[in-house]
Amino acid sequence: MRNTALAALALFVCLHATAAAAQPATATAVPATDSCTEIPFADANAAAVTAPSAADAWGGPRGDDAATLSDRVVRYDIDVTLDPVKHTLDGQQKLTWRNRSAQPVCAVYLHLYLNAFEGSGSTFMTEQRNLNFEFRSDVPVEDGDWGYSKLRRVQQNGQPVRWSFVQPDGGPKTDRTVVRLDLPQAVAPGESTTLDIDFFNQLPRVTARTGYYDSFHLVAQWFPKIGVLELPGERGATEPRWNVHEFHMHSEFYADFGEYDVRITVPKGYTVGATGEETGTPVERDGNVTHRFVQNDVHDFAWTADKRYAKPLDGVYKGAYGPVKVRVLYHPEYESNAQPVLQATIDSLDYFSRTLGPYPYKTVTAVVPPYNADEAGGMEYPTFFTASSYKDVEPDTLTRYGLDFVTIHEFGHGYFYGILASNEFEEPMLDEGLNEYWDQRMLRERKQRIHATTPWLKKIGFAPSFAGFDTERLGAMTGNPADALGQNSWNRMSSRSYGTVYSRTATMMHDLEQRIGKEAMERAFKHYYAKWKFRHPSIADFREALIESTGQRDAIEQAFAQQVYATSKVDDSIAEFSSKEALPAPGYVEHKGKRVEVTSKALEKAIADKREAWKKQNPKAKDGEGPFPYRTTVLVRREGADVPQVLRVKFADGSSETVRWSGSKPWQRFSWTRPSKAVSAQLDPDRNINLDSSKLDDGRTLESDRSATRRWTGDIAALLQNFYALLVSL
Known part of the structure; x- marks a missing residue:
């Protein structure tokens, strides 16, 4: 009875408090002003904007001669x-x-x-x-x-x-x-x-x-x-x-x-x-x-x-607008984290200033959160961010990569969330996604890979490494994407789908860069930053900035239509691959005006004789070469969005054929008759299309080929990442 009574009392108090909380917090009544028109809220499900903002939005572009950086x-x-x-x-x-x-x-x-x-x-x-x-x-x-x-x-x-x-x-x-x-x-x-x-x-x-x-x-x-x-x-x-x-x-x-x-x-x-x-x-x-x-x-x-806090670790970056004071706050148990965080912050100041625009403030403060306060880590605020914290941060380990990546990522928000100031409620891809993409470009320039090992595993010689963009695709739900990249932050199928705001955006932008060119993309981001800094751009404004600076409207609008404003799976594969000798066939043929039958038995002997003679004349010939040509056929399947695709077929004599194709047709067949046998067929040989749902079905070989092993590397990286994340957490 006593427990029941206490529960009832607690419920009464809770309901009473909730009802009271819903009332105005002050009893003072103030008459409404007749001259005012009620201003509506933005739509409850507002998401990707399709119409570009006006030229004078937010007071127009902020030039270097403006009295203040922002309005x-x-x-x-x-x-x-x-x-x-x-x-x-x-x-x-x-x-x-x-x-x-x-x-x-x-x-x-x-x-x-x-x-x-x-x-x-x-x-x-x-x-x-x-x-x-x-x-x-x-x-x-x-x-x-x-x-x-x-x-x-x-x-x-x-x-x-x-x-x-x-x-x-x-x-x-x-x-x-x-x-x-x-x-x-x-x-x-x-x-x-x-x-x-x-x-x-x-x-x-x-x-x-x-x-x-x-x-x-x-x-x-x-x-x-x-x-x-x-x-x-x-x-x-x-x-x-x-x-x-x-x-x-x-x-x-x-x-x-x-x-x-x-x-x-x-x-x-x-x-x-x-x-x-x-x-x-x-x-x-x-x-x-x-x-x-x-x-x-x-x-x-x-x-x-x-x-x-221990004594702060201070440093200075010499920027275009004067020196920037960099300070790292940390607890004594994470002293080993302080110097890497300081260096990664200074390196980020340099990279983002060079590739987007000069850092406009005089300070950056980075915080390494203490033990048992991990959820305070990995957050960004203007001129102030929190990094991660790890017990061991030896070079070329997963923990060191994690510390560097989070530091770079949270600093990078100072540009995409801070200076560009997009709406993170409605269009999170403009901050989380573009920032993730630019961070990976910085790490690529640094030649910094994900070393999927811990200090203990490193001692026993287990130290595989992966490129950052290869691992981004693994979190991008390439096989079954649920939400368009431009969707808002709350109307999502799942937390995992929200996570694709990071990885899928970075992967989409990687693929677009491969399509329009590295220099064009760099020019586009500088233009976007210069035009929209301190002005709250939308997705449509970002899209138009890319088009204005590159002139590649078709490619950019196609990418946005497929991935930002919609959810399109990319799935190309090699369905069939064969390369067979094009041998003469039995039957009637015309010879000197007469119809002559070529029998199977006679044909088999003629083929054998010709092969033997050819081998004598070509004793150093490779397998796949001979007196008869080979007919090679590749059937490719397209079960997703139209993306510019490349098929490359390699032959035994070292030659190759490259085909570029696009379109929404669900299949295409390509054939060649050449002197030597084909040994491999590969879609996307230069690894330009990371949005493809599986890279394992992009290639086929007719003989043992180590490239097949390499194709597994990208898709097993996710499993290793999760495994090592578990080890680190333990």
Whole structure:
């Protein structure tokens, strides 16, 4: 009876709290402004944009002569105090926002991202539970691990602001990651308003991106953050709309560029790292220290604080806009990780500055997460990112490759997520996918391969290695793709299908590069970056930038139609392959005007005699050569999308035939009659089409050939990767 009563009481309290949470958080009523028209939300299932943005979208291209790097729409002045024992934040924020639209605005929307972790009723947690989605390592949330964000006070020019929670994507009513503020005073077109906000956060235990473990704190998605008011001609919008999606499990972020002035107060003895530059001398008072960080022309701000950090490892990159200070924060147990992270960051600054455009900020801070806080790793914020951490990072091992790759990847986000600032909610391929592709190009230039071994296995001489793009295709669901690359982050068949945003995009871009040329692709990405930096491009804008700079419209539009706006399997194979002597056949023939029968017996003797005579004349002839020609036939099957294909047939005498073909016909047959026998037939001999569902059926040999063994290498790499990942985790 006692247990039943307690359960009933707990249920009553839970239901009561949920019902109360759905009500406006303040009782102050404010009359609506008659002059305002309600501005709609972006579509709940918005995804790949097909129409290019207007030429003047987001204020037009940002030239080097612009007064500011970005069109600064918002300013955040924040004071925040960390209680590292209770893992809470007390914050006061002045949020100044400019209305870019041509109509008055009477309501604005804020993200309260931390409420994704307040309980099982959030959109984030509901998707994990009901859709069987998995988040990275899928760390379980246990009692006491939850976190939340609470508005304590919101005022506009001294007047209280009424707020209520909304679900723009139709998520559960218990989701409180988006809040509507009804303003006492409308914001006129082109004018700005300032909101004074007091807020309180309970940080969660690190289970997804943000939170604490012991004294370590990674503070991300932590402050009330205004949504984006998109205008006609921007990312497919035809009227003003609020782009302010709920915090979905696989989605990340999208925000306006602005200015950040943040003062962070922590106990004395804590090391702090953050977005931007630390300005002035830290101020100590009553056992606490306040650090001030300032950064303009970014759209987010994150920070870390811990009393266990070792002395930071610092370095400098000499960039086109002046020196860039690079700092690595790490715990003593991961000292071996610090130097590789520093070097990979400096190398990334050089590569991305050369291939896209000069890094425009003065700092980069990289964090190596401590033991038991793995979920804080592998995340990106402007001028600030978290890497991975490994016990052993010897050269030419899987762990060293993993550390380098994650460092390069998270730095690379500083360009694709940070400076280009695409919408990660609706078009994640523009960030995760393009970044993954560019990272692999950097690793290729570095000649850095995946060494599928650990320090222990390396000692016994087991050290196979693989090229990065070969392993990307293995996660691309080439055999049965479920979602178009341009699909949004939450409307996905599975977590694995969401993962193809990374690998399938990188593989598609690899194949497109092979088709249009390496130099053309490099020229295209530089053009894309120069045109759209600080402007929030769409998929359509990326597509048009590729076309403008290469002139190869047909190839680019075909690739986008097949893989970005649709889901097309690529599957070419060799169905039949033969090479046989073209011998004379028995029957009647015309000879000197008479019909003469050539019998089988006579023909067999004539063939044998001719072979014997030929061998005497050609004693060093190879197998597959003789007095009679060979007829070689190759039948290829196409059970997927039309892609430009190459078939190469090699013959015993060292010669070859190469055929280029395309089209949607489900099969094609090619034949040759040549002096020597064919030994192999190979589709895609230069490995240009990694989207092909299987490379094992691309080639056939008529005799033992080691190339067949090599073809297995790509498709067994995935198994090895998973195996070694398990070893590393153990």
